Amino acid sequence: MWEYITFGLIVQLFVNGILFGTMYGIAAIGLSLVFGTMRIIFLAQGTMIIFMAYICYWIFTLMGIDPYLSLVIIVPLSLLLGIGLYHILFREAAGLEDKNISLLIAVGLMFLMENLITVIWTANPRFIETSYTSFAFRPMGINISVTRLNGLIMALLSTAGVLLFLKKTMIGMAVRAASEDMISATLVGISPHRVNAVAFAIGIGLAGVAGVGLATIYPFDPYYGFIFALKAIISLAIGGIGSVVGALLGGILLGLIESLASFFFSGGWSDAISFAVFLIVLMFKPEGLFVRSINKA
Amino acid sequence: MENHLLEVKGIDVLYGDVQAVWDVSIHVEEEKIVALVGANGAGKTTLLKTISGITPAKKGEILFQGNSIAKLKPQEVVDIGISHVPEGRRLFSSLTVLENLKLGAYPSRARPLMANSLERAFSLFPLLKNRKDQKAGSLSGGEQQMLAIGRALMAHPVLLMLDEPSLGLSPIFVRTIFELISTLNAQKITILLVEQNINQALKIAHQAYVLKTGKIAMNGSGDELLADPEVQRAYIGKRWSKS
Amino acid sequence: MEDKRSILISVLVVIAFACVPFVLDVDKSYFVFFLFLSFCYVTITQAWNLVGGYTGQISLGQHAFFGLGAYTTAIIWLRDITKTGYFFDPVTMILSGLVPVVLAIIVGIPLLHRLKGDYFAIGTLGVGEIIKVLFVKGGSFTGASDGLHLPSTVFESMKPYYWTGLFLAIFSTVVVYFLIRSRIGLALRAIREDETSAASHGVHVLKYKVFAFAVGAFLTGLAGSLYAYYLFHINPDAVLKLNWTLYPVLMCVIGGTGRIMGPVIGAFFMNGVFFLTDIYFVEINPIMAGLLIIIVMRFMPGGLIGLKDMIMSRK
Numbered sequence: 001m002w003e004y005i006t007f008g009l010i011v012q013l014f015v016n017g018i019l020f021g022t023m024y025g026i027a028a029i030g031l032s033l034v035f036g037t038m039r040i041i042f043l044a045q046g047t048m049i050i051f052m053a054y055i056c057y058w059i060f061t062l063m064g065i066d067p068y069l070s071l072v073i074i075v076p077l078s079l080l081l082g083i084g085l086y087h088i089l090f091r092e093a094a095g096l097e098d099k100n101i102s103l104l105i106a107v108g109l110m111f112l113m114e115n116l117i118t119v120i121w122t123a124n125p126r127f128i129e130t131s132y133t134s135f136a137f138r139p140m141g142i143n144i145s146v147t148r149l150n151g152l153i154m155a156l157l158s159t160a161g162v163l164l165f166l167k168k169t170m171i172g173m174a175v176r177a178a179s180e181d182m183i184s185a186t187l188v189g190i191s192p193h194r195v196n197a198v199a200f201a202i203g204i205g206l207a208g209v210a211g212v213g214l215a216t217i218y219p220f221d222p223y224y225g226f227i228f229a230l231k232a233i234i235s236l237a238i239g240g241i242g243s244v245v246g247a248l249l250g251g252i253l254l255g256l257i258e259s260l261a262s263f264f265f266s267g268g269w270s271d272a273i274s275f276a277v278f279l280i281v282l283m284f285k286p287e288g289l290f291v292r293s294i295n296k297a
Numbered sequence: 298m299e300n301h302l303l304e305v306k307g308i309d310v311l312y313g314d315v316q317a318v319w320d321v322s323i324h325v326e327e328e329k330i331v332a333l334v335g336a337n338g339a340g341k342t343t344l345l346k347t348i349s350g351i352t353p354a355k356k357g358e359i360l361f362q363g364n365s366i367a368k369l370k371p372q373e374v375v376d377i378g379i380s381h382v383p384e385g386r387r388l389f390s391s392l393t394v395l396e397n398l399k400l401g402a403y404p405s406r407a408r409p410l411m412a413n414s415l416e417r418a419f420s421l422f423p424l425l426k427n428r429k430d431q432k433a434g435s436l437s438g439g440e441q442q443m444l445a446i447g448r449a450l451m452a453h454p455v456l457l458m459l460d461e462p463s464l465g466l467s468p469i470f471v472r473t474i475f476e477l478i479s480t481l482n483a484q485k486i487t488i489l490l491v492e493q494n495i496n497q498a499l500k501i502a503h504q505a506y507v508l509k510t511g512k513i514a515m516n517g518s519g520d521e522l523l524a525d526p527e528v529q530r531a532y533i534g535k536r537w538s539k540s
Numbered sequence: 541m542e543d544k545r546s547i548l549i550s551v552l553v554v555i556a557f558a559c560v561p562f563v564l565d566v567d568k569s570y571f572v573f574f575l576f577l578s579f580c581y582v583t584i585t586q587a588w589n590l591v592g593g594y595t596g597q598i599s600l601g602q603h604a605f606f607g608l609g610a611y612t613t614a615i616i617w618l619r620d621i622t623k624t625g626y627f628f629d630p631v632t633m634i635l636s637g638l639v640p641v642v643l644a645i646i647v648g649i650p651l652l653h654r655l656k657g658d659y660f661a662i663g664t665l666g667v668g669e670i671i672k673v674l675f676v677k678g679g680s681f682t683g684a685s686d687g688l689h690l691p692s693t694v695f696e697s698m699k700p701y702y703w704t705g706l707f708l709a710i711f712s713t714v715v716v717y718f719l720i721r722s723r724i725g726l727a728l729r730a731i732r733e734d735e736t737s738a739a740s741h742g743v744h745v746l747k748y749k750v751f752a753f754a755v756g757a758f759l760t761g762l763a764g765s766l767y768a769y770y771l772f773h774i775n776p777d778a779v780l781k782l783n784w785t786l787y788p789v790l791m792c793v794i795g796g797t798g799r800i801m802g803p804v805i806g807a808f809f810m811n812g813v814f815f816l817t818d819i820y821f822v823e824i825n826p827i828m829a830g831l832l833i834i835i836v837m838r839f840m841p842g843g844l845i846g847l848k849d850m851i852m853s854r855k
Contacts, residue, residue, distance in 0.1 A: 170408070268673060
């Protein structure tokens with residue numbers, strides 16, 4: 001196999017990995033925000049992404065609306081869904097000392113959504129096929145699929161949006177403050193439910209973006225969500241919990257690792273390698289690879 | 298009775314099964330400095346936490362401007378004009394100095410006044426102005442304490458509760474802090490002060506309470522308690538024999 | 541549980557369970573199969589209760605121990621390694637518990653030493669997934685993704701399964717019960733409450749955590765072994781699926797974490813829900829499990845056993 005490896009091929013693997021890794025990245029940003037304020041790993045994140053991918057699929061097949069145009073519907077919808085889910089499911093549990101309860105509600109939600117999707121859309125893989133799905137740019141012989149490129153652009157734009165929101169708005173600052181010290185945040189007048197709901201809404205909002213990205217790139221089925229959530233968790237650990245840019249970079253790095261691993265080893269090993277990287281990072285650099293200063297108490 | 302800004306009546310506070318505060322009653326008069334003193338673990342910090350809603354009382358009543366606030370959540374207590382600077386300052390250390398201050402004006406009541414409040418904070422603490430884009434965690438202990446007080450002032454409190462503001466600070470900063478407390482009081486802010494620096498605290502306090510294992514052991518004006526032989530012997534004599 | 545009455549009731553219930561095969565037709569009754577599966581769940585849930593409930597270390601890698609136990613039984617049987625027989629052979633079963641213990645110690649020492657809380661949880665999840673891949677890629681030794689086929693012709697009756705299952709459920713409950721009441725249990729609970737303070741009181745935190753993790757792995761491995769005897773076809777999808785981690789966590793929490801009867805109540809309750817929805821609401825069956833977890837956690841965060849406390853404290 002080694003004689004087939006050319007420079008162009010390596011570049012291609014890198015490009016593929018980076019482009020798809022951005023999807024992990026935005027999923028990880030969502031996880032990071034929810035973890036920041038609520039201190040739980042929101043295991044249902046992947047399933048929410050898949051759910052949004054199905055919504056996108058639905059809008060596309062039933063109404064013929066272009067998947068990227070459907071973002072106009074999907075993003076507000078998912079933001080509202082996030083607020084609703086927080087207030088209906090997590091509001092009470094968020095105040096409890098025992099974080100496992102919130103974690104388990106998330107697990108229950110994952111089960112519920114996974115099976116709800118199966119009941120509504122069946123377990124058959126779906127894929128959105130538009131006129132431009134197979135279109136690709138070919139600079140210097142490297143294949144850059146237009147849908148993957150769009151995924152990258154969406155990821156970068158939404159990351160920038162989240163960063164601006166967190167830096168420039170009062171409620172965004174409040175989310176950051178609450179992520180650091182919830183008690184102290186309440187002492188300046190911040191309501192925990194408010195910041196939790198906002199973090200949750202943005203998390204699910206990002207799931208909407210990732211859902212559209214995924215639906216246009218990859219075939220998906222209801223059970224892919226959990227694997228996707230695991231990948232997002234790995235990205236988050238690699239990037240460092242609490243850092244938005246770190247989460248995105250973590251996702252990109254994971255995409256790269258997977259792309260290379262599935263080429264050089266057979267497909268089945270790539271998940272094991274991702275987990276091994278994850279364990280190594282957890283063991284030796286638990287604050288993540290992309291976090292510079294540590295000011296955790 | 299009428300000019301009692303804050304009245305705490307017979308509260309019991311429990312942490313799990315351990316009772317930290319037993320039937321404590323205090324009152325804070327408007328525009329005065331009231332000190333809570335006593336040994337470590339006497340329940341002073343707990344009392345402040347109960348007033349600010351972090352650790353609700355099991356029994357008893359808390360009145361602020363005549364209204365019951367015992368059931369309010371911490372963020373609601375800030376809204377009505379009580380700001381609490383907690384022990385250990387608890388700044389948002391990964392946020393900048395400016396961001397910390399801005400968040401101080403989070404209550405809707407304080408938000409429209411933010412520009413003015415910032416100006417006031419920077420004139421009170423010129424040091425912070427030069428460091429406004431620095432992360433709060435990179436400040437020195439004294440600067441952090443100033444930022445913590447500055448952040449609390451951004452909410453325009455009627456009552457400012459300070460928990461151990463001089464703890465761990467250099468003597469120069471300790472003096473600055475006590476001067477600051479008097480200055481703030483002169484600006485008609487009522488102060489409820491918890492201090493381990495009992496001598497200094499009693500000197501500036503109009504009224505003081507001595508807590509002992511969760512109960513009020515003594516109360517009186519700052520000067521009275523300062524002159525009290527019991528207080529001298531138990532709290533001041535040993536540690537502050539020089540003064 | 542302390543008083544004699546509870547012990548008496550427990551003994552009576554156990555005797556009643558033990559007599560079921562004399563009353564019902566074991567090989568035809570759906571109910572007996574329900575009980576058998578519930579016993580398996582009680583065993584793995586009690587194991588998780590020790591690690592997650594009493595020691596406070598949320599392990600999400602239990603499926604690795606379950607699968608390892610199942611595979612150990614299958615491999616010993618197929619190659620007749622122990623020469624002690626194979627079908628329900630105690631030596632095989634104990635070895636199937638001990639192999640997971642070895643894994644628990646090897647991965648437990650670094651993981652429990654370096655990782656806390658959620659990090660430990662996802663760390664163990666990672667270990668579980670890696671073990672799964674190793675078995676899928678294990679070639680002829682593990683039979684790869686097709687797995688191993690055991691000679692199912694030896695199957696005669698469900699009875700020995702039923703009793704072995706009952707024995708394992710009781711065994712795990714008794715082991716956890718006595719462990720918790722011993723000095724070890726005191727240390728474990730101290731670690732759950734406050735690790736730093738436990739350490740400052742002279743508790744060797746890592747040693748106890750690894751011990752609990754290993755005992756949990758042993759009990760889970762035993763259940764895996766029994767399940768292998770029941771399945772006859774051991775493959776990664778069947779014995780290394782994540783359900784073997786998720787179910788015990790759910791059952792434990794739904795029953796009541798850190799309570800000796802929690803796993804028993806949770807396992808029977810959840811398994812009952814799975815069975816009933818399977819019979820009566822086939823279409824929405826999968827939805828029910830998720831919905832139920834949400835409802836119980838949303839309204840009864842202490843689990844079903846906490847319901848009793850809630851009613852008591854309302855009075």
